[in-house]
Amino acid sequence: MTPSLTLSDIENVAISKNLEALKGHLRAKKFTSEQFHTKQEKLKMKKITINTKEYSRTKIKNNILRVYDVALHKEKNDWYQEANDFGSQVSKFLFDYTGRDVSKCQVLGIVSALSPLKEWSKNKDLALDLIYSGDCGHMQRNKQKALDILSLKGSDFRDGDQMVYDFKIRKILNGDKTKRFYSNMVYPSGGGVTVDRHAIAIAIGRTATEKEQALSSKQYQFLEDCYIMVANQLGLVPLHLQSITWQAWKRIK
Numbered sequence: 028m029t030p031s032l033t034l035s036d037i038e039n040v041a042i043s044k045n046l047e048a049l050k051g052h053l054r055a056k057k058f059t060s061e062q063f064h065t066k067q068e069k070l071k072m073k074k075i076t077i078n079t080k081e082y083s084r085t086k087i088k089n090n091i092l093r094v095y096d097v098a099l100h101k102e103k104n105d106w107y108q109e110a111n112d113f114g115s116q117v118s119k120f121l122f123d124y125t126g127r128d129v130s131k132c133q134v135l136g137i138v139s140a141l142s143p144l145k146e147w148s149k150n151k152d153l154a155l156d157l158i159y160s161g162d163c164g165h166m167q168r169n170k171q172k173a174l175d176i177l178s179l180k181g182s183d184f185r186d187g188d189q190m191v192y193d194f195k196i197r198k199i200l201n202g203d204k205t206k207r208f209y210s211n212m213v214y215p216s217g218g219g220v221t222v223d224r225h226a227i228a229i230a231i232g233r234t235a236t237e238k239e240q241a242l243s244s245k246q247y248q249f250l251e252d253c254y255i256m257v258a259n260q261l262g263l264v265p266l267h268l269q270s271i272t273w274q275a276w277k278r279i280k
Contacts, residue, residue: 036146041099078239081229087253089230091272095261107215107271109242110135111239113151114212121158130191131159132213133176136196139209141165144224175199207234211266220254220265222247225273234280 068229074083115132121127134154141153141163156163157173165173179192193213197206208221219224222242227235230250242250251265259267 039216073249075246077227077231077242080231080238084249084253084256086232087250088257089246090230091254091257091268094229094275095257096277097266097279098271099278101279102274103271104274105215105267106274107151107207107211109265110138110212111215114138117155117158119227129177130192132192132196133179134158135212136200137173138204138212139200140176141169142205142208142223143169158229160177172201173201203242203244207251211269215266216253217265218265220251221270221274222250225276226250226254226269228280229272229276234250 055102060224074081074114114135118129119132121129126219131211137157138154139149141157142150143155153163153165157165157234158177161174163170163173176196179195193210196209197213202207204221204223207219208223210217210219211221222230224240225237227240227242227250230253231239254269255265258268261268263271
């Protein structure tokens with residue numbers, strides 16, 4: 028069994044713009060089915076401390092399942108594909124009516140940069156404000172990241188530049204959550220999970236405090252692994268599970 032492609036895999040070779048290097052990197056990561064399942068069993072035994080409270084994988088997985096079980100049919104939509112479509116529509120509109128070449132990836136990178144602590148409808152409005160006017164109602168650090176993404180060139184991805192361009196956007200975003208959110212929107216059938224404040228709340232079973240929302244990379248990876256395990260159990264793409272539970276959580280919290 029070959030592990031799925033991760034963002035770190037792409038980042039390790041994106042600068043070279045060499046697809047063969049990427050394939051070689053993945054081949055080097057192959058390991059046996061027995062090793063894979065052994066690793067999974069070890070992961071199941073681990074615990075993580077968030078703020079001052081310890082959580083087992085089993086507890087977190089059960090919390091995620093509990094929210095998924097109460098999700099409505101309408102909440103089991105393809106949310107990230109809809110976000111992807113939004114990026115495409117904005118990019119096309121800008122080119123058709125203003126002549127501005129702002130790629131879908133730039134639009135969604137800007138959305139991700141402006142996403143912290145913002146609900147989806149407000150998030151989109153802020154992104155549009157910044158693209159049109161160069162300013163919006165967000166913290167300066169987030170606005171600067173969005174402006175840096177907007178200023179990137181070579182956004183049409185000719186000659187196989189997409190991996191390099193993705194790398195540049197993720198480097199600007201920098202944070203675990205915003206990088207994942209960007210990639211989930213751009214690649215709505217891909218891997219990885221956006222562990223935002225709602226996903227954290229679902230995992231621990233209650234609204235997370237400000238301290239609990241400030242995850243370390245180790246804590247982020249632990250929660251992401253839990254979502255991936257539950258998604259595999261349910262036969263879902265992990266990002267789909269996250270978007271379903273996010274919508275259900277907003278309704279029931």
